[in-house]
Structure formats: structure tokens, C-alpha cells
Amino acid sequence: MRFWFVVFAFYGMASVSVQAMPAIRVSDDGEHFVLEGSGERFVVWGVNYDHNTAGELLDEYWIERWDEVVEDFSEIKQLGANCVRIHLQVGKFVEAPGRVNQAALDQLAELLKLAEREGLYLDITGLACYHKSNVPGWYDQQSEEERWKTQAFFWEAVASVCRDSPAVFCYDLMNEPILAGRQPETDWLGGELGGKFFVQRLTLDLAGRSRSDVAKAWVDQMVDAIRNHDDRHLITVGVIPWVFAFGGGKPLFYSPEVSERLDFVSVHFYPEKEQVAKAIIALKAYDIGKPLVVEEMFPMKCSERELVEFVRASKSIADGWISFYWGSTARQLRETEDATIAHAITASWLDQFKAMAEEMKSVRGK
Template sequence: MRTCSLIAIFYLMSANTLTAAELDWIQVSPDGKSFVTAEDQKPFVPWGFNYDHNREGQLLEDYWNTDWKTIEQDFAEMKQLGANVVRIHIQFGKFMTAPDQPRESALKKLGELLKLAERTGLYLDLTGLGCYHKQDVPGWYNQLSDVERWQAQAIFWSAVAKECAHSPAIFCYDLMNEPVVQAGKKRGTDWLGPGFGGKHFVQRITLGPDERPRPEIAAAWIKTLVEAIRKQDQRHLITVGLVPWSLERRGLQSGFVPDKVSQHLDFICVHLYPEKGKVKEALETLKGFDVGKPLVIEETFPLKSSPQEFEEFLLKSKQYADGWIGFYWGQTPEELKQGKTIGDALTASWLKFFEKNGPQFKGEQ
């Protein structure tokens, strides 16, 4: 039996008494600068985990049909650690059988995940259109034109929003993880960016050359998907996960300039990993995403810095950020302490910080 699984099971059994009605819906505060619960208007600070893969590197859809008990335990453990939000990543190819045909079995399984979140008392940051595993991307999807691809993506989001519209357990829809507009006057050759750890996290929303400015194209894409969602769901928040090189600076740029693409988004998300000796620079980057709407650091981890510098960054980021989402990969701090890798030690240190400082970041003390 997994270490601490008995405690996790206890939390899960306790959470089973929670009903969807007891989870208040989340909305942007009246002043537009933070989040509040809809009924009580209490401050809500997203504090949670990316649950993007398990300890073996499998994506959620790879094991949710065969190992549901592990997912239940992981949700209970994340709740026990103090999380209130879990970021879920779902792949386009697992949810669509054709450009205009959603996969009903996948939508049904998503519905079961919503019920688990409701029972556990966790909100979901639902990130869609993933193409993380290249082998899971349908051949027909790669052959679509830019316009056809946007249409298929809109159908994906319409189906997902219809499935989720009734549930208060959705914190937000994240349109895509790290989208990029094709740059230059030449047609691109690959929808996906370079791989990292066997997965492709960056995805282009266009391949063809376009005379419009890149931020204008990005804003039009966002508008297309938001309109598809709003036909099914008028209530849940919508955002998109931006790379730090989305700012208009010298060098690499994504085309998703925050202040030029935010008009159709409820809040801004950035993925930011501070580097060794560059905490000040990371904070300056974060400041660039503070454009008058709530700002969530949707991905962060001591990947490129020491644990001490990472903690310094998180604490100082409170002057700009309104939420923080790190990572949890199915291993408790106790299990990680038994590990023998640097990665195990880093993750254990992060989870210790997360559990200890959660009340401070969430404004509970």
C-alpha cells in the first residue's frame, strides 16, 4: 500500500459527504483585480497543482480508465496538502474522433472527474487542446488548414463546456497550454514545438503566413474559442496559459502579448520558472503580465533555481500574482523522502513549502 494512502483514503471518505451545492462558484471580484466566491463574495486564491502526469509519465487519459483508484487517492492527497485547485490537461486526439465529432466516452469520463472534484472539494483548471504526446495526434488533425483547425478546436471546446457547464468545480477553462503564433513570412512545417521530456508543450495556432500582426491573430483565435464556450457556458472563467516570452521584448516572442490579447479573457496566466541568480528578472517578467486583470502563475517549480531562490521568488511574487499552481505527480512528501534522485529531493522540498505556506498564500492567516 502507498505511504500515507490510509490518510488519503480517510480524506476521500470525509470528502464524500461534500455535495456540488457546497462548492461555491468562483468569479472575478467586482473591482476586476482578484477572485471571489459567487455567493458569499469571499476572497478566493488559487493554490494548487498541475496534475499533468503520474509518476510513470503517463497522461491522465492513459490511465483514468484502468486505474481510477490512484486518481482518487491523488486527489485526496492534493487536498490534504492544502490545494484548492488542480490543473488537468486533456488532449485533443483523445476527445475528438473527427474534426466535427467529439468522443462521447471521453466526455463521460470527464464528467466522472468533475464529480470526484466536487466530492473532494477541489476546483479544476481544465486545460484543453493538448498534443503533448505526438503519437496521440490524429493524422487528419495535422492536415487541416489554419481555419479548419480553429473550427475543430471550437467544436472541442463547445463539447467540453457543455459537459462542464453545470458544475461549480470548474475554476476555469484554459484554452491551450503555451500557444504560439507562427512567425515570419514562410509557412511553418510543424504544429508542435520542440519536445521536452518526451512531451510537446508548445503548440502553434497557425502555420500559414498572415499579414496581420501576430497579437491580432492571437486575439482572433481566443475570441473564436471563447465564443464557442459561451454558447454552452456563460459562467465559468476563461484564460490561456502563456509562456514568459510572450512579452514584447528582444528575442523570442509567442505573439500572445498580454495587454493585446486579454480583452476576451477573464484573467491572465503565465508559466514562470525562476532561474538561478535571476529572481529579480523573474519578478520583472511577472510584472509585465500584470495588465489590470487577475494574474495566476499557472506553472512554477524550482526547475532552474535553488529551493531557497524559488521560495524567495514565490514570496515576492505576491505583489503581482493572485494565484499559484505548482506540480504534483502522485508521490507524497513521505514517499519522495525515500527517493534517491535530485528530482525527488526538489519535489519533496517544494511540497513541504506548499503545505507549510498554503495558509499564508491563501490568506487564511
């Protein structure tokens, strides 16, 4: 208990308190976002800043190469974005059970100050295990109960640093959590994509519990951890829209049983070629009377034109859209000596994203 008091008292004093930006809250009718004080509607138009062009994750280089982060935030602002989604690895913030990494928390405080200076809100996504090399062996060996305790510890530490910063848009409890199937699993992480593991299991064994019961218990424990130190900022969970992927079914985390303590809906949509209408239908399944943010989108499976069509068609449903920025401007991507088709697609999309910024931030359809 003494350790907790010292750690959180210290970071409470060190947390950012500059009030240059109005905080974001849910509107009184519960359906969209507004700025604290003025009540002006706020629409999210942002980017995932999950890794750089070399594939390095933010918390792997943000101390030694801070100047790169400063430059990237300036470039993101020039794109017309008002929000940056960052991804924090649990292994970079928790050194051992019950012991935080002070340097990482200090750097997070610096990032908050940078975001305030640039006028960019942060979607703080935590508990990442994207690079297996950064996942501590002891963490993988923990039981479900111990692992959840470590995850709650992570969120208590992060919330203690972030609680007073107006630049915090939200805490995203985990990127794309999944559960075990009918049979027990042996690995906490899901499949690999480009050398990264973006999907993580909350349990290896349902042990007779319903999926809703497990999801609700985990959400409640993580929310409690944050609310011990921050009763102000919004909380969400970014999910794979299985309703879209499987062509039916019901949302799990945004079901009535699980979503009660989540402030808004976050879903990740990559529309398929010639299936924009189908994606919109699936998106409507997540319109549950709370603000809704498309937290990931990119012309990965469809054309740029079709993604623009999806974004504009979702104006009456969504309250925000977050794409990607990987540390290179459209011009830099085009001038790369070994530029590929992927470089060209990304450069073109960044130009389109910038061109749509003012239009989308002024959306008033919902």
C-alpha cells in the same frame, strides 16, 4: 445540426449540478477572485496534475485506473491545495472531425464529481498534443481553418459537460500557444521536452496578418465556442512569459488588442538562479488590471529558497500560484529504491508547498 443538438442536449442533462462549492468569479473591481455569494476573496494555491510518475497523461489512464486518480486527488487536498490544473488531449476527446469520444466526456463528468467531493477547483487546460502518439493524423493534416474548427468543437463538447459544475475554476484555452515566425512553419508542434510537446502553434503561416490579429481571431473563436454553452466560468490562456525569456518586449495574448475576452492572466514562471528580482520585474508586465495567476512554477532553474522568495515577492502582483504534483507524495519519493536528486528536490518542494499553503491562500496584498 441534428448531431450537435443530440450531443449537447445529452451532455447538458448529464452535466454536474451539485452546488456544494461556491463558484469563483472576478471581483467587481476586476482585480482579484472572489467566491460567488459571499464575496470572500479567493487565492489560488494549486498543482498541475499533468502526468503521473511514469509520464502517463491523465486521460490515458483515468478510466482503467480511476482508483489512482481518486487517491491522487486526496493527496493533493492534503497538500493544502485548492486547485488542480488538468490537461486534456484533443485526440482523446475528438475521434474524427465533428465526432466526440463519449467515454472521455463521461469520465470528465466523473472527475468533476470527484473534485466537488474533495473541494478542489479545476483549471481545465485543453487542446493538448503532448504525446504525438495521441495526435490523429487527420488533425495534423487539417488546414488552419479546419484545425480551429476542430478546436472549437472540442471546447463546445467540454463546456457542455462542465457548465453546471461549481468545481470548474476556469478553462485554459491552450497550453503555451505560439505563432509562426516570419517564415512559414511545417509542424504544428514546438520542441520536445522529456518526450512531450507542450508548445503548439496556432498557425503555420501568418500570411500577411499581424501576430495580434491571429491571436485575437483564435481567442475569439474559442471563447465563442465555450460561451455557446457556458457563460459562467472563467477563461484564460497559459502563456510563456516571453518578456522574461527575452528580457523585454510586450505580452501578446495579454495585450489590449487580444486580452479583452480573457478573464484573467495566466503565466508560467521558472525563475533563473540569482535572478528572482528580474523575474518579478517581468511578472509586473503582465499586471494589466486583471487577476494574475502564476500557472506553472517549480525549482527547476533555481533553488527552492529562491522559488519561495519569488512566490512571496509576488504577493502584491499575483492572485494565485500553481506548482506540480505527479502522483507521488514526498514520503513515497524519499522511499523510492532508485531515488535520484530529482526525487529529493521534488519531495523537498512538496513539503515546502504544503507548509506555505495557509499563508498563501490568505494573501490579501493586491
